[in-house]
Amino acid sequence: MKEANAKRILFLTTLDVTIYSFLIPHMKILKSMGYEVEVAASNVGFTDKIEKEGFKVYNLPFRRNPFSISNIKAFLKLYRIMKENNYLMLHTHTPVASFFGRIAGRLVGIPHIVYTAHGFHFHEYGNPLKNFIYYRLEKFAGKFTDVLITINVDDYKVATEKKLIPHGKVVYIKGVGVDLERLNPRNFKDNKESDFLSDNNRFIFVSVGRLEKEKHFDYLIKAFYFVKKHYPNFELLVIGDGEEQVSLKKLSQRISLKDYVRFLGYVKHVEKYLYHSFAFVFTSSREGLPVSVMEAMAMEKPVVAYNIRGVRDLVEDGVNGFLVPFGDIKELSNKIIYLMEHPDIAKEMGKRGREKIEKEFSLNVVLQDMEKLYKKVLEET
Template structure:
């Protein structure tokens, strides 16, 4: 039986983004393997019918555990003859390509979900991650990108064939899954303790430094309206820090921490405005989901966000850490229900190209080229 190998540093990445592509190969009769650091969601991967390999990845490129991870990957590749290896996430992708080079396993595809080096990135990111990608490009048969800036950068890397640098419409979104009726909106808002005239601002993101939740908290100090509430869906290492910061600014009752949630479509239905204040993005799935739900978006003007949000059309782009501009954009949407609806409709139009059906067609062309 022909075999395919997916590699990512953490299992959450595979579960969240790649199940449709795993099913794509399974329907074609392939045996799908996944090499990742297993955690709390490994049962979901088992349920997808894949063969799991637990690898000692660490996200930090400095970790010595990654030496063991490389050894494990080499063993996996020597025991299995793979028809294709598809690597994701910076550390997993680098080690996966190095192991493939050592074991003469090919072809190897790499999807960049947002290079860690980008315009305005810290110098150390360019020193570490740019050089990792520059080296690994020699061992890569195809690079798949998701935004304009990454596509331009990838074309400058030393990949064997420049024609094998691609740009696709993200990881795909099941559009109809996120567009709910008024009954769902009413019931979910009731569960969240929201009244009819309350404004619900939603952010769906890990509670980590890069997602920059603090910018929205600071904007709430300026907005200062009794009927406006912020809900953070997600968990992460910054949870205690953010809760403390909200409390210190007397915003405990205005900012709600929902933790990890599986009911994102319902939460989006209950919301009025979606916000994402990240320092860095590839092509954020959460914004695509918000657009599919017909919600206006306020996001930072960074790579990835600006590929999705057209300023003044389906939302507003604001500078990173510009609290006043953030508050101003949100206030425009709070005060104008018609504007919120109009931008939501425009978002639904824009997001059609990002449907999972369309992305699977794009990926089918790429996969077929390399497997053939």
């Protein structure tokens, strides 16, 4: 076996969008430390942008569906890449790539294998059979992991209590970091653009995420059905694409919310919508540490959300928003109505939300923690 290259590191994700959206600053830390950082991921349209940032990208045919035969092909290609380049460290993200990548990394003898779990796929509201399968997969892949980074308190507790990393260690770092310079309501003080608002007298609510079943946008829309009975002066902006869009549009029509709910699709920069909004509502059942919630808090918006893993790390009930028992649609609407009736309280909650992000979850804070971790890992022999 060849000796590891003392300066070469590989970042691995299932899709390249994860790298481009969240991990460029992390890779730049390692680059500033003198390491050569490369990327392996499936190209879904962001590879050129990553390479413009100065990082070589290997295209792998990974798919998010863990049972896709394409993942075996990606594994074999990844194994060859790893063997040829003799990396000093592998840092994996996202479940599929991380499962195959850690196995391949150990087979070729990469000295340091780091895995960031952006929310385990087994969770408190998950299907029992799927939870069992995902747990066993994580337990198996944990044997090939030196450092597991968890991004919320619940996952940290599970990983340590269940000894998911039997031969390594578990650390807790608060997410990927929020860019407070980009997400700053002060940037919009002189911005009069509000062409997406149909009526400035309406309460504008925003929700962001992939339109898939686990995000439960159907609960969100049903909650606003109850809101409408009390206060019909609102507009709900749903930002994101996904397979549930058609059914969600039909639902909004069926319960007479067609004129109240706007589906905006994918939006690159959500900050202008957040700036003009009144509050942020979030109905997901599974998260690691939701970036969309952190972005809303950074833009000084109160958050009404279900009390789930990751979200409760961010939202303090009654302080910077409200936490509602998962699946309780009526209580979700009650909290939304409360904010509409108490706009001063809503505004104060929004300010507290940004303060929490500044103190604990900003990009600067997270990058400092990551730099310390990288130095500690790479200094080990």
